[in-house]
Amino acid sequence: MPNHHRLIIMGSGPAGSTAAIYAARAELNPVVLEGLQAGGQLTITTEVENYPGFANGISGPELVETMKLQAERFGAIYRPDEAVQVDLAQRPFYIQTHESEYTCEALIIATGASARWLGLASEKKFMGHGVSACATCDGFFFREKEIVVVGGGDTAMEEATFLTKFATKVTIVHRRGELRASRIMQEKAMSNPRIHFALHKIPEEIIGEEYPLRVTGVKLRDVRDNTTSVLSVDGVFMGIGHEPNSKLFQGQLDMEPTGYIITQSKSTATNVKGVFAAGDVQDHRYRQAITAAGSGCMAALEAEKFLEG
Template identity: 60%
Template sequence: MAKVYDAIIIGSGPAGYTAAIYAARANLSVLVFQGYQVGGQLMLTSEVENYPGFEEGILGPTLMEKMEQQARRFGAEMLPEDVTAVDFSRRPFVITSDSGSYLARAVIIATGASAKWLGLPSEQRLQGRGVSACATCDGFFFRGKEVAVVGGGDTAMEEALFLTRYASHVTVIHRRDTLRASKIMQERAFKNPKISFIWNSEVIEVLGEDAVTGLRLRNVKTGEEQTLTVEGLFLAIGHQPNTSLFRGLLQMDEAGYIIPVEHTMTNIPGVFAAGDVTDHRYRQAVTAAGDGCRAAIDLERWLESQAHEEALRQEALTSGEHSNQ
């Protein structure tokens, strides 16, 4: 007989690991599918300074390693593989990866979201060395420096305004000649003396060897190129929740974020969601971890209620048999 885990957790970011810590500590049998890229988005972040408890800051990969070790300490099993298929149509649920199929009484989806990137080799090479997709995570490191933000929506304006607290100047680069951001966000950005705009332009190369020194831009209308000297590049062209595997199974919004129906439970009883798969607003390590805690507690209580219902069913069957004799 194949082992049936009490909880299978898909994802190894702060939400997945926190859920694993809570579930394993509650004496549940737990298996975490870490994915081939273990540790989530924090693996791309050099220094994390706003996670409570680390007053000197901590490296993103180190923080994730600590969370993993803590989950292992309570008995959570780890599998560094991607999930390739799920079957939520029957119980126990079936979760499939490259190494086989695994059974679970309940599941927590914590597959996170991925920042959308420009897709340039130079951008990839300098990630964490001046290229970032999170101003609230990394803005502090650009005190007194000139930076650029790519994007034209509300997120881009929020990032640009936030960065003015630290940077000496922020240049917003947008492919069009008008912003998509709401009127109020546009007004705030236009009024801020530390923000300027380069219109109808795209980044075609990030310059620098070990750190960002500038950007090569191309005007999309004229084809004209120019170099912009900056020490930081922030991408604000959106995030993509990693939920394609669950499309058609779970209730989602248009962008693909999972919509929980009761607390952290999805529209399928016994399947829970935590972290950036449900959160397009905050997207912080600490909020994801809080979500993982909530999902694990919800899962534990749901399993208890299932066991209680099963006991009542058995009791009713037994008393029915006795009355028939």
């Protein structure tokens, strides 16, 4: 028999854990399926300086671990397991995980989004030490520095433009000769004296120092003649987009063409009654820990109301 619970929360990032804190304090005994990245995206960053309540900043892993401890204090149960299949057409809802089977009366989806990375070993090595995928979050650390933004679409233009507030020089590296970004975004980037372009180039390796771990450059390969060159920079930002972790719900929940789950206005309710979505999986706009936590709180309050009804 599947394990039955009143409320299951999928995801243990800021959205999932905030939902867990509220739901546990409402005595709903939520079960949190942590997924493969327990703690979510903040576990791959070093310093978080913009989460309220921490005057001196806090490390990403410590912040999400503290949220988990806070939820557990009120009775939330965390399981190191990942949902692999769901059936939202049946009541109670059915969830199959690697380890087990669950049913629940209400479900909060907080499965987040994944930044797209290049897949280089050196990129992984310097993640949080000069390599980032979030300009809003980490731009501040690059005051008076030179950086690279990878990508040729609107995300890359937007990130590069934003980063010129801090960096003295931002080089957009793109593999093609033309950019994919909308004309208006391209024009904005091209007219910015701090933005430079390295077209027909792909980053082959991120170069840096060991002690302390920091980026000092990026090796670029020209796709036209395979020659390589090294650009000296202090940071590398990925601007190649994000992918919401929503595949599991395709065909069962209303989604935008990009895969973001659609929620009702000023609510976390999806098109299926009793299923709520919070955090980056339904937010392509703000993508911040605080907004994810805020919508996690909303989801728990809405789930509580739904369960009372």
